[in-house]
Amino acid sequence: MAITEQQLEEILAKYPSKLQKNRKKHIVINDSSCGAQTIEANTRTAPGIITNRGCAYAGCKGVVLGPLKDMVHITHGPIGCAFYTWGARRNKAKSDDPTQNFINYCVSTNMQESDIVFGGEKKLAKVIDEVVENFHPTAITVSATCPVGLIGDDINAVAKAAQERHGIPVLAFSCEGYKGVSQSAGHHIANNGLMDKVIGVGDLEKASGKYPINMLGEYNIGGDSWEIERVLEDIGYEIISVMTGDGSYEKLKNAHVAELNLVQCHRSINYIAEMLEIKYGTPWLKVNFIGVNGTIDSLRNMAQYFGDPELVQRTEDVIARELARIEPLMEQYKKICEGKTAFCFVGGSRGHHYQGLFAELGIDTVLAGYEFAHRDDYEGRQVIPDIKTDADSKNIPELHVEQDPNRFKLKLSPEKMAELKTHIPLSYYAGMHVDMNEGTIMVDDLNHYETEEFIKLLKPDIFASGIKDKYVVQKMGIPAKQIHSYDYSGPYAGFNGAVNFARDVSMGFASPTWNFIVPPWKEEPLLTGSVNEEGVA
Amino acid sequence: MLDATTKDIKERTSGGMINPAKTCQPIGAMYAALGIHGCLPHSHGSQGCCSFHRMHLTRHFRDPIMASTSSFTEGASVFGGGANLKTAIKTIFQVYNPDIIAVHTTCLTETIGDDIPNIIKTAEIPEGKLVIHTNTPSYVGSHVTGFSNMTKSMVNYFSEATSDVKKEQVNIIPGFVNPGDMREIKRLTRAMNAPFIMFPDTSGVVDSPMTGEFNMFPKGGTTQAELADTGNSKITVALGRFAASDAAGQLDKKCKVPAVTLKTPIGIKATDSFLMTLRKAFAYEVPYELEEERGQLVDIMTDTHFHFHGKSVAIFGDPDIVTGMTEFVLSLGMKPIHILTGTPGGAVGSAVGSFEDDIKELVDMAGVKANIQASGDLFTLHQWIKTKPVDLLIGTTYGKYIARAEDIPLVRVGFPVLDRSVHSYMPIVGYRGAMRLIEMISGALLDRQDRDAADEDFELVM
The missing domain is CATH 3.40.50.1980 (Nitrogenase molybdenum iron protein domain)
Structure with a gap:
């Protein structure tokens, strides 16, 4: 399945020479023998390129x-x-x-x-x-x-x-x-x-419930955050605010009282999580509520953070209950999906998150990328100090926060923090790269031309992207799944979301409509006859 | 739903809009440019513009909408976008290889005053390829204006009168309508035995068939040769004052092709006028095939008049479509009492006439008293409906919030329709389009009657 450097060069050869060099840096063939591979991201799209990016x-x-x-x-x-x-x-x-x-x-x-x-x-x-x-x-x-x-x-x-x-x-x-x-x-x-x-404008000094949390970088597309909240509230968390899905000024202004910040979309909000840690002493945890395993891991990590045995137990009970309910459903869809391959190109973190859910259905992601992510979303947060700031990033004003003299409170001892960091992604995100298989491809800011070329080369069974690609890909006879708008379905997050996603993806594969692309007259000659000894009858 | 909207109308004078009934020029220009064969629309502005327009058009047509962008950064906004556009032109021809690039501007590049013709002049354009442009400042008019401007630019760039003697052919400018409508207008014209050039023509581009292959430049679209030949036609029929008449006027000015501006042929009267215009221009009698269709339509209108006669209706959308719909529902005996477009209406005496005057004339003739507004928004329409309820709402998908809030049926017509499919393939123009509209209107009203009927009043035959 892997492509060679040579094949990649051939694709890029179509570009003007400057663009060739530029695009090469945005494309990585995952190869562990190369050590830490770097990718260029968050830089300008060349004018004229048909990009998926917005403004x-x-x-x-x-x-x-x-x-x-x-x-x-x-x-x-x-x-x-x-x-x-x-x-x-x-x-x-x-x-x-x-x-x-x-x-x-x-x-x-x-x-x-x-x-x-x-x-x-x-x-x-x-x-x-x-x-x-x-x-x-x-x-x-x-x-x-x-x-x-x-x-x-x-x-x-x-x-x-x-x-x-x-x-x-x-x-x-x-x-x-x-x-x-x-x-x-x-x-x-x-x-x-x-x-x-907004954050901190509220008068609240302490949350009323147990385990108060904020959910950052969750936008409630198709009701995602409601499904996550259903599970979290069932376990016993108090959700102070969501940034910003189904969010409100009224709730956000008291976000400072949370004891933990969850970060779902690392790309769009990791810097706020960092600021909240500096200002109020609230650590953040990278979570991923896309996929059954992602959801389970996230729930367990949260429970570990709070470290309350009762919470740990309740978490396990809820996981067991949910699994018992959804596993048979997932199995049935897995039979349809098993052995297939996917491209997964979405905006920020979803290009990573959905790979896990695809894997649970037996679908290998062979190419993935982000529309507007930064290097840390691919390579992990350890590269942040090495990221060069260019002119385009410089004109986005930076916000510097300081410890809030009244509200700053260490939620964990430094020792406990250090200990937790060894096994849960506390204030850390490892990026997409480590989760991708050898020979798969990462493409930053994938454009229309490359989409067509990579599809011809790798022939994926499903293409997960957005509305602008969808019908391009489907015209080629390949099902396309919108991961931005979920093709007007959802939720796709959490336990129920995984089932919805599995159902929708299976539907894409199983739809009988694909069988009608070739008209019967293209498969049968107009004049039919049989050949006998004297020649054509 | 829309619970913050009250019945109490407070005068708003800011010129701002709450729940708009229009969008900006560039999307119309992009759509029109897709109606040229082998053409890639190019958005000269920030990436977001191109992305938004492609998203919206794709959602409406459920087909690939290909277009490129100059990808402005802050630097380009300060120093001008010449370098971006030139780089874009070079890259586009090398990578995507269209025959034509159709550049339209955005509010950004209009505000900084990029001189597009001069930039194009100094761009590297391969032999045999072409770059055309139109100015589409988003702060003037609406998406309909953008469509009109790009269509007019087609005349400016392509149309040529190569002979003093005009050919026995008609130019048809269909206006901002669906490919299904364009196909129907072509069918009617063919039935009238009139050789024609339709431009722009998005049929075969944004309603392309599933073949197992993706073609960036599908079979459809008006060819360059056809566009050039529009200057030799003996007449131009512009369907819709707002989206089509400007280009027709320009053809007259440039190539001395006389122009006739008609209403978008929605409903029986406007279709009659369209056929009568062709009949007169080509001295060709309307064939029985179309007379039969018309007869069928009148038969349906009469047979089912009790489904819709006297029902009150609110209509909103693009001015040409709303004008056609208003005339048609009046001919059905319905009462259009709230009529609104987001597009500025044009002052009396201006090139595009006045939307409000046109509509007023129609409703006055029928003796219907109506609220009429150009440059309006759906917040206003909603407040009108709260004040004076209607039996039916006709408009785009954006009407669904009001329809739900006030519990009135919605018939989806116009652009954009994002929540239903197939509409872009099916005409609302011509006699057959009118039949389809009646099916939609009476279906919506009868579904509502069924839904609301008590068991004992629930009818099998209606």
Whole structure:
């Protein structure tokens, strides 16, 4: 199955020479004899390349802020950016007070030519006023689109004035689409803003329940976080906040009281987990609730962290109960999936997480990659000090936090921390690379051309990616599974999610529709006859 | 659902939008460019624009939507995107090898003022290949404007009058409609025995068949030769003022091809006008095949009038589609009482006329009193409906929130439809399209009647 360097060179030969060299650094054939292999990531996509990447605005408003349900999110810009992030990501949310759930609303300043020429600050201020008058939300966010930065609208000043005028928090995010090289820049801008302006604003000093935790980097796509919460709450955890799936300003402001932060999507939020550790002394644990094994490991690691025998026992009981329920279901799907191969190319951490779930179904991932991850997501956090900061990352403002004099509390003794770190991923993530087999391929920012070429070469049985690839791949007769939007299914996380995923993937393989691609007249000549001794009859 | 929306209408004067009924120009330009054979649309702006447009178009058509981007960074935004575009052009021809690249701008590149024609002039373009462009500032108009602008650019770049004598052929500009509609318009034109060039033509591109192979540039699309030849046609029929008339006007100006602008042929009256226009231009009698279809449609309209007559309806979407739908539901005896588009309506006397005036004329003639708005949003539409409820909502997928909140049936028409499939293959234009619309409308109303009926009132025959 493995491809050779030669084959890789042949694929890249199609590129202009500079691009050849560039792309080569983003592609790694996993080979343990090479020692620690490095991959280039989080650098610019060459203009003209058909990439799956989006922009900083998409990462900020579309991914991180959008799911916060009790805030009205205003997009300051021409209409499109707001429109495309309206209900498009499937981040579900429900509220006890439905009049404070704005998840199905889309607000744009709808900038016009005159706003570009004369500035859009007054219009933004007026839109904020109208939002307050019509909705009375808990809080408001303002996200900037490309022209806003270019014409120099001071959205921070407008937000500050509005906050004073209305007495509710109004947060501004300068996430112009051209910033950084992908959505990742927007995740930083959004999360830094939430860290700076929301977390810790609440008055709560102590959680009311046992084992209080935050879940970071979980966006409740297709209801993922609800399935995870079902299990966690059953075991006895108190979930203080989720960043940001089904999240809210009201909950996030008290996130400081958690005793442990879980990190699901390492890419989009690991830096916030680090800041929370610095500021409040709360360690973070890398979890992976995708796949049965990933879920079980995560639950056991959490129990170990708290170290309470009762919790450990309860964890085992819940795992046993869930397994007994889902294993027969998984078995039935495994029969359909066993022995197949997959490509798994998703945005941040899912490109790694889903490999485990595929493996549980007997599907080998032969090529994987991330759309917008950084080197540490491939190679592990130990490479972070070695990552070169380029001009594109430099223009994303960094947030520096310090120990909170009143709220900082060591949750574990340094000795206990050190001991736990030897066997659970506490404040650590090892990346995708270590989990991939010899000869498999890692591709960063996989593009359309490479997708086609690698498919021709490796002929995977299933392609896990997003909507822009989906029908390209299916036209080739290969089932494609959307891992961004789950093909409108889900949840895919946790125990029930694994079953849903197994069902959906099996459906992709088993669908009789694939059998009809070749019309019968292509398989049978128009004129049929038999040959006898005299010639053609 | 939408529980934060109250009945109480507070005047909003900011010009901002809550739950928009339009999107931005570039997506329309991208869609139009897909209607040129062998063409790769190129988005000159940040990566996100291209990604969003491809995502949205793919979700609507459930087919590959290929397009590239200039991948702007902050540096390019400060120093100009010339280098990005030139690199992109070189890479695209080398790697993806289209015949044509159709560049459209974005709010970013319009704001910094990139001079696209000059950048193209200095780009490395292989022999026999072509780069065309259109300006699509996202802060003007809507996706419909973007479609119109790219279509107009096709005229600017390709159309040529090579002879003083015009050919016996018609240019048909179908407007921002589905490939299913384009196919139906072509079928009607063929039945009228009129040689034609349709542009843009996305049929065969975004409704391509499953063959087991992926073709980046599928069989469909108007060819360069056809586009050039539009300058020799004796008439242009523009279907839809907002999406099609500008290009037709430009053809008249550039190549002296007279233009006729008609409504998008939705419903019986607009289809009649389309056929009458071809009949007159080519002195060819409407064949029995189409007369039979029309007769069938009138038969259906009459036979089932009690399913929909007198029902109140709210319609929203793109102006050309909404205008056609309004005229059609009026001819069914329905009462369109809330009619809204997100696209700016155009002032009286402007090139595209006024949406609000057009609609007002239609409803006035039928004696229906209606709320009418261009540049409107769905928050407004929802408040209208709360104030004056309707039996039916007609519009895009984005209407489903209101439909659920107010418990009214929704008939999905227009762009985008993201939550149902097959719609892009099936026409709403022509007599057969009208039959399909009646099936959808009366089906939705009768399903609702069935759902709400008490057991003793539940009917077998309706």
